Amino acid sequence: MSELLVEVRGDGFPALEIERATRALKDALVAQLREVGMPARQSATGCSTQRLMVLLRGIPEGRPGNDEGRRRSVGEALQQALGAVRWRTNVSWGDGHRFGAPVSGLLALLDGRLVPARCFGIEATDTTRGPASLGSRVFRPRDGDEYGRFLVRQGVEVRLAARAARLERATHELAEGLGLSVVPSDLPVRWAASCETPSVIACRLEDTDLDLPAEIVAACLAERQGALPLRAPDGGLAAHFVAIVDRDDEHAERAAVGNERAARDHLEDARFHWRRDARTPLAKRIRLLSEGDDTQETLYARRARRLEVLCTLIARELGSSEHLDASVQAAGLLYADRQTETVREFPRLAGVIGGLLARDEGYPASVWHAVYDSGAAGQLPRSRAGEILYVADRVDRVVEVLAEEEPRVGESRGEAADELARSVVDTVHRAGLELDLALAIAQAVRQRVLDDPSRTLSEALKVVDRAMRGLLRERGAHDAEIDAVLMASGTSSIPSVFRRVSGLQGLRLDGRLTDLAANARRLRDVLLESREVELDPELLEEPAERELHQTWIGYEARIRQSLDEGRFDRWLDAMAVLDQALQRFLGNVLVHDANEALQRNRLALLQELQRAYAGPLRLVELHATSTKTARSGQRAASRPAAASG
Amino acid sequence: MPPATVEQILHRLASFWEERGSGLLPPCELPVGFGLAAPEVFLSLFDGRARTTHQLVAVHRPVDARYGRSSLRMTRHLRFQLVRQPVSAGVRHEVLDSFRAAGFELDRRDVRFVEGTTSRPEIGVRGRHQRVLIDGLPVARMVFVERAAGVRLPLSCLEVSYGIERLASVQQGHADLFRIDWGGGHATARSEAEGSSAWMEEERSRYLLEVADVELLRSQLESFDQQASRCLEAGLVLPAYESALRSLQVLEVLKLRSLPLLADHDLLFGRIRRRVERCVQLRARRQGLDPDTRSGAHALGVADDPDDRQLELTAEER
Numbered sequence: 001m002s003e004l005l006v007e008v009r010g011d012g013f014p015a016l017e018i019e020r021a022t023r024a025l026k027d028a029l030v031a032q033l034r035e036v037g038m039p040a041r042q043s044a045t046g047c048s049t050q051r052l053m054v055l056l057r058g059i060p061e062g063r064p065g066n067d068e069g070r071r072r073s074v075g076e077a078l079q080q081a082l083g084a085v086r087w088r089t090n091v092s093w094g095d096g097h098r099f100g101a102p103v104s105g106l107l108a109l110l111d112g113r114l115v116p117a118r119c120f121g122i123e124a125t126d127t128t129r130g131p132a133s134l135g136s137r138v139f140r141p142r143d144g145d146e147y148g149r150f151l152v153r154q155g156v157e158v159r160l161a162a163r164a165a166r167l168e169r170a171t172h173e174l175a176e177g178l179g180l181s182v183v184p185s186d187l188p189v190r191w192a193a194s195c196e197t198p199s200v201i202a203c204r205l206e207d208t209d210l211d212l213p214a215e216i217v218a219a220c221l222a223e224r225q226g227a228l229p230l231r232a233p234d235g236g237l238a239a240h241f242v243a244i245v246d247r248d249d250e251h252a253e254r255a256a257v258g259n260e261r262a263a264r265d266h267l268e269d270a271r272f273h274w275r276r277d278a279r280t281p282l283a284k285r286i287r288l289l290s291e292g293d294d295t296q297e298t299l300y301a302r303r304a305r306r307l308e309v310l311c312t313l314i315a316r317e318l319g320s321s322e323h324l325d326a327s328v329q330a331a332g333l334l335y336a337d338r339q340t341e342t343v344r345e346f347p348r349l350a351g352v353i354g355g356l357l358a359r360d361e362g363y364p365a366s367v368w369h370a371v372y373d374s375g376a377a378g379q380l381p382r383s384r385a386g387e388i389l390y391v392a393d394r395v396d397r398v399v400e401v402l403a404e405e406e407p408r409v410g411e412s413r414g415e416a417a418d419e420l421a422r423s424v425v426d427t428v429h430r431a432g433l434e435l436d437l438a439l440a441i442a443q444a445v446r447q448r449v450l451d452d453p454s455r456t457l458s459e460a461l462k463v464v465d466r467a468m469r470g471l472l473r474e475r476g477a478h479d480a481e482i483d484a485v486l487m488a489s490g491t492s493s494i495p496s497v498f499r500r501v502s503g504l505q506g507l508r509l510d511g512r513l514t515d516l517a518a519n520a521r522r523l524r525d526v527l528l529e530s531r532e533v534e535l536d537p538e539l540l541e542e543p544a545e546r547e548l549h550q551t552w553i554g555y556e557a558r559i560r561q562s563l564d565e566g567r568f569d570r571w572l573d574a575m576a577v578l579d580q581a582l583q584r585f586l587g588n589v590l591v592h593d594a595n596e597a598l599q600r601n602r603l604a605l606l607q608e609l610q611r612a613y614a615g616p617l618r619l620v621e622l623h624a625t626s627t628k629t630a631r632s633g634q635r636a637a638s639r640p641a642a643a644s645g
Numbered sequence: 646m647p648p649a650t651v652e653q654i655l656h657r658l659a660s661f662w663e664e665r666g667s668g669l670l671p672p673c674e675l676p677v678g679f680g681l682a683a684p685e686v687f688l689s690l691f692d693g694r695a696r697t698t699h700q701l702v703a704v705h706r707p708v709d710a711r712y713g714r715s716s717l718r719m720t721r722h723l724r725f726q727l728v729r730q731p732v733s734a735g736v737r738h739e740v741l742d743s744f745r746a747a748g749f750e751l752d753r754r755d756v757r758f759v760e761g762t763t764s765r766p767e768i769g770v771r772g773r774h775q776r777v778l779i780d781g782l783p784v785a786r787m788v789f790v791e792r793a794a795g796v797r798l799p800l801s802c803l804e805v806s807y808g809i810e811r812l813a814s815v816q817q818g819h820a821d822l823f824r825i826d827w828g829g830g831h832a833t834a835r836s837e838a839e840g841s842s843a844w845m846e847e848e849r850s851r852y853l854l855e856v857a858d859v860e861l862l863r864s865q866l867e868s869f870d871q872q873a874s875r876c877l878e879a880g881l882v883l884p885a886y887e888s889a890l891r892s893l894q895v896l897e898v899l900k901l902r903s904l905p906l907l908a909d910h911d912l913l914f915g916r917i918r919r920r921v922e923r924c925v926q927l928r929a930r931r932q933g934l935d936p937d938t939r940s941g942a943h944a945l946g947v948a949d950d951p952d953d954r955q956l957e958l959t960a961e962e963r
Contacts, residue, residue, distance in 0.1 A: 011737040012758055012775050049758065050737075089773060091789045092801035093732035102734035122734070132737055133756040195757065225781070226759060243781060245755040255755035258780030261820050265717040272711055280904060288906050339906050 002059040002111050004033075004040070004074060005144045007128055008052045009105035014087065015193035018047040019160050021085050021100060026054045028084040032077035033059065038070070044144075046158030048196040049101075050132060053158055055144045067113070074110050075117035075124070082119050094121050105129060112142040130154035131196050133246060155197040155248045164192035170200050171228060171242050178202060180230040180238045183218060187228050191244040199248040203227070203260045205239045209267050213356050216270050219346040224266040227259065273341035282357055285336040300335035303396060306447045307331035310392035313443050317435050318388070323366070326385035327392070330370035333358055334393065351375015380430050387431045391440065394424040399444040402459045417460075421467035428494045429471070436492040437464055468494065477501045503568030512576045519582055520613040526591055527606055535604035539597060544581075544588040549605060551581040552612075559612050575612070582609065648817040649748035651723075651809055652828030658725050658807060659699060661746040665739070667697040667727060675887055676705035676894045680726030680806050681790070682768050684886055688928050690730070690790075693799035697729040702806075707897040710853040713846035716814065716822045717783070720849045723809040731800040732789060740777065740787060740805055748816055755780050763788045766914075767893050768921050769795040784811050794925040799934075853901055862899040866892055866913065873920045882928045889920040 006029065013021065022045045030040050033056070041058025062070045087100040097103070097120045108115035108124040117124040128147060130137040131154060141147035148158070157163045167188040175182045191198050210217055214237045218229045221241050232238040243259040245252045289301040311327040337343050337354030346353075355372020359365075370389045373381035381387045401417045428435055441460045445453050465486075472482050475498075485500045507513045540546045555574045562571035591606070593599045649657065659669065673683035680702040681687060689696070702724045709718035729736075737758070745751055756779055763774040763786075772790040776783050790802040813825040823843040869892040876885035896914065900907045907913075 011734065012760060014773070015760060049760070091732065091773060092791060093734055095731075102732055102736065104735040104738070120734070132741055133751060135752060136738060194759065244757070245781075246757045247755055251753050252755065254753065255780040258755075258782045258815065260781075262717070262778075262782050265715045268715045269711065269718055272715070276904065285906075288908070 004056040005109045006054045007107040010101035010103050013049050013100040015049050022047040022052045024085045028081035032080050036073045071110050071115050075115045078117045164189045175230050183229045195246040197248050199252050200242050201256050203243050203256045215352050220266050220270045225263045277340040277342050282336045304335050307392050311388050314388045323385040326366035327388040330367045330389050333371050394420050395440045396444050403456050417463045421463040425467045429498045432495045523610050530603045533600045533604040539601040542589045544585045548581045548585040650826045650828035651813045654747050657747045661743045662699050667699045670698045670700035673702040675890050681804050686728050699727045702726050707853045710850035712850040713843045725807040727805040729803045732803040794922045857898050857902050859902050866895045882924050886924040892917045
């Protein structure tokens, strides 16, 4: 079997795209080779900002004497494959070449022999190079194993995931060695993407360097220095941080002094902005926001006014009038920090900075917490006023994004709306807010001048529905379960939807649910086109119908209560007893009796029961969908293995 | 090898790039916020000629006024600026070699490249960049420029700008930029003579952050803008561009003094930006290029590939 080794070297491929690009190169190469009758059985990839590597093994050997022809075919396949790799942003160089970065070298070996290929104006060679910053040593590997050993000797772990895992481990070990802990961050992954021979070093700050809010220190270290702050045992920030260096030898530690100096300078800079920001009271900022025409600032002012109305509506819907004033006051302050220097430096601190400034100006905790929490990513607001403001703000922004007329750059309108809706639904669910989001969305739409408000409203409701389904799926719910709950109860209470779906999930393996669903469907069929009639217990003659009636009377209250409380286990226990009685009724009693009075009475009994069966879970729908899913699963399972593969 | 002085670093960098075909441009005399805006460079970006040039630029950055307390932020500092059109492959190796030539023993230091996006809306430049950090300190930046003044460049452009004082401070091991050795064994005296001493930075900061008069600045801004407009009407590209650059500097100070908010900033900024674009259009027409079409080998066209959508002007830039 043959082996193909390809390495594309460049002047800094975009770190966040290298993994995807390398996979695309591998896929394209495999596809091209398959077309020329050289399918690869095994593949491996590796990448850094300096090199994209693909190793294919298990390629069938060709006819003896045809080596040159095979290498030529591989060369052509490589040229095609490189042309198929797409980057979000390209760099142009030379005579109009375009790629993720200028390509400076290409290694292509088939069974250790050079593959003739010319890409981006350069010929493929049989040599690779070590890291550029470490002297770029040239090496001629004979195969993939030797290539890997050379890179390891140069300190390069070419597998991105392994590099990230190593850094993550080293960071934690470093922190633990200092008796500290790591602030959760994606920095190790980003470090691994941007450095080829990374290692981590511990750096120190003076205590006086930390005389800033911890949020600013952390953002400053991470965003300006690319360094990871550490936490002291008391939860506060420690006067240490972890820095990344792109070498893994005895000289790495020398970089600590430079990193400490740079971090101090960045913190000094942040301090300068923070102090200047504190000189202008938020009230003055709000006044200034309202002045001027159609600038970004006046847009913020208008948004703040819309939020005040939305907060009022949400607080009333939640019956939280005691939190109304705080949420409305916080709404007025929420965007006041957008023109602070600190937020311009660190946009992800928007809201957080407003909250801190409000705290320092003496606003009540309920107000500054609400402002702060609106900007704090990933955590639930700590007060009801904060929850109200958070939901109002995100709902307003969902509508704003959907109402945009011009296409966005980068992230699509749909993606932005989905992300916002997800945060709304997640917060409403986690905070247990009994709020009909449709009302808030409708209000948010009403507050804008839109060409087609009903379209925006409908889109917003769809986005919320999508977000809710997405979150439920992430919790392991099946579409059939989600549909069953949503079709019955709608989205008027998100916490209730989550409770019901979760309860239903708990019953998934309980065979009684299938019986229940089957009987629910039989009930529906029997009662099809029957008119509403009233039950007369005196007319119940047969033992099975009397038993069913007695069971229903005995269990009705329990069934309703367990549903209200979302206790589906209890609900199923009660329904199972009722179901057995129904089963006996359907087996022993003729519903369509010749005696019309008896027939009407039996239908009346079943109509009462149907309310319990159909109930909020729409068992009939669940049964139908489950059956469909099961059938499609059976079809998939019965397909020939080759076709599914 | 003993640490290099500022003078030596400049000389070595110039020699290094001259050996690679770079031509020396006269120092930029105008107050520019970044080297690419220097008229000698910027107005030549659009002619489609291959070139490598280097130049010494005194960068003026009012927004970086910090009373001299931060070595990362100075109102004025020196940059050695290299511009190459078109971009060539292997430039990262060349840049690393230039550091070695300037006296850095890279086998004992940590060198990192940190990528990002450079946006210079004043002259409509956007591109990907790589900051070069030596031992964690930013010392240089490579920018791949695809567009300027809102149009796609006929030849891609690489800008490498070295922060000279910063390079010297890293090599000499001084955290304080005001104590670096400029050469000739007269560190302090030379430093003051070059205008980079601490008291100058502090006084400039005081002027920019505390003293500059807003009304006077507005009037200056209007004057420069009117001059730019008159020059454009007369078809004088260079004076118009120089006036626009001066307007930009005044606007920076005005923004700094209008705490917390300069309400008509976008309006004023947009006006200057349009003057710059007009300068480029006039210059291109004079060179026989058509900035509005894609005909001709060096036409300044509106590009149609997907990347260009990423480089469209943001709302802020507009």
